[in-house]
């Protein structure tokens with residue numbers, strides 16, 4: 001498999017209030033170029049404290065070392081975004097997961113689908129984290145300290161995401177109305193644990209995490225392997241249709257475009273197909289923060305990217321809630 005070097009973009013100027021306009025513009029241009037080409041890049045000097053990243057790595061490693069029965073306390077069906085999925089769970093018909101993952105998704109109670117009909121979606125009650133919502137179950141936190149750690153980490157990644165969006169909005173030159181869509185987002189977390197594939201696994205197809213596009217806007221991933229960060233496990237498909245190995249770059253975030261950002265930009269930004277094939281004997285964990293639009297947000301192109309010949313009689317605009325719930329019910333995605 002050929003190696004591909006992702007662009008490594010120094011994000012320092014975007015985190016530094018004293019940076020010059022020219023320094024910021026250089027970052028904007030580099031991110032815009034990467035989003036249009038492979039749709040995936042690495043960010044260094046991202047502003048998320050390294051100590052916090054290391055603490056997350058340790059938290060996730062410890063969780064995956066727990067006895068199976070502990071982990072299974074959080075197990076959910078593969079169609080759900082909140083909870084634990086085990087190695088061997090069915091991914092799509094006839095395909096088994098070859099990794100473990102533990103997901104957390106904030107409440108989406110503003111979205112009418114799934115709300116009890118007698119609850120006003122705007123009421124504080126509807127927004128309580130314990131109220132049922134369109135995704136059904138609740139987040140299943142192992143304990144308060146685990147939750148506090150993940151939430152602190154997510155707060156920092158949200159800061160990073162806001163800066164990445166500011167950069168993207170600047171390079172796309174979009175209106176305030178279009179910028180509003182970027183402000184209306186939900187951070188969801190995926191904690192992934194990979195064991196090296198056995199010969200038998202390889203014989204059966206040998207893929208830990210099958211190919212997929214991330215469904216949302218932009219994904220920020222931190223990758224860790226025990227004792228080394230050089231196990232090459234992530235692969236992306238390039239425009240030539242071929243798969244390439246991605247070598248992890250220590251202390252960076254891997255950032256990739258998802259389906260909705262591709263749609264919002266009328267296809268100008270590329271959402272890469274990617275997958276994980278982990279062959280090292282050492283376990284690998286990745287901590288993923290997916291940034292999705294809120295459920296009411298339109299998934300149609302931003303006004304700047306609506307094709308000129310767009311038919312005004314077209315069907316009603318789709319929102320992210322219908323889009324993601326459609327995927328959860330379907331089979332063509334990781335979700």
Ligand SMILES: O=C(O)CCC(=O)C(=O)O
Pocket residue numbers: 190192209214221223234274275276285286288334
């Ligand atoms: O583990 C990785 O590097 C990628 C994970 C991923 O693609 C996902 O969770 O959607």
Ligand SMILES: [Fe+2]
Pocket residue numbers: 212213214274
């Ligand atoms: Fe992904």
